[in-house]
Amino acid sequence: MESNHPHFKLILGSSSIARRKILTDMGYQFTLMSADIDEKSIRKEKPEELVLALAEAKADAIVSKLQISECEDEEQPRVLIASDTVVVYEDAVREKPSSVEEAREYIRGYSKGHTATVSSVAVTNLKTGVRKGGVDRVEIYFNEIPEETIEKLIEEGMVLKVAGALLIEHPLILPCVKEVVGTTDSVMGLPKELTEKLIKEVLAST
Secondary structure, three states, X not given: OHHHOOOOEEEEOOOOHHXXXXXXXXXXXXXXXXXXXXXXXXXXXXXXXXXXXXXXHHHHHHHHHHHHXXXXXXXXXXXXXXXXXXXXXXXXXXXXXXXXXXXXXXXXXXXXXXXXXXXXXXXXXXXXXXEEEEEEEEEEEEOOOOHHXXXXXXXXXXXXXXXXXXXXXXXXXXXXXXXXXXXXXXXXXXXXXXXXXXXXHHHOOO
8 A cells, every 4th residue: 555655754734633543544654743823813715715724824834843954854755744624514614612502502503403524635745845735525414412412522521622513433423423425534634535645646746
């Protein structure tokens, strides 16, 4: 599998545990860097434009950090992956809930309803400066989510740390998911197929 190629180094520009797991599952070895950007300062009309702008801003912030140590091992291209995900509910973009009450309201809205995730990936070849980006959208349909389940999720706290308080892979939520049109890895923040495609594209430019 091409993912184990030793001829480039990979950097994941994210502190997300889910993204780390997905990239590991894809067979890659990588180092981690996180970007300190003010996400709230980046606003776009469409969710697809927003997530791509956020991923590119993260990539730019990491590239700036890396320029200090740019001289090391230039024969091997370094590839940086940055990404972002938002939840779209009734045409409104949902980011991380700002309070317990907002998280509760978000999850109640999904019960017997429908939402979508929009994930972006921006892959940069740090040797050539070539960057390729793309967006993936997944539609999610729910059965009823019992109030008791919502309270358990709130109490546990993980839903407070993710966009739209949406964790479809969570054991409490999984039985309430009616249908996913798309892939779970995309919902979790890193669409595998798109990521693989963009890595190949930026490496083809060397």
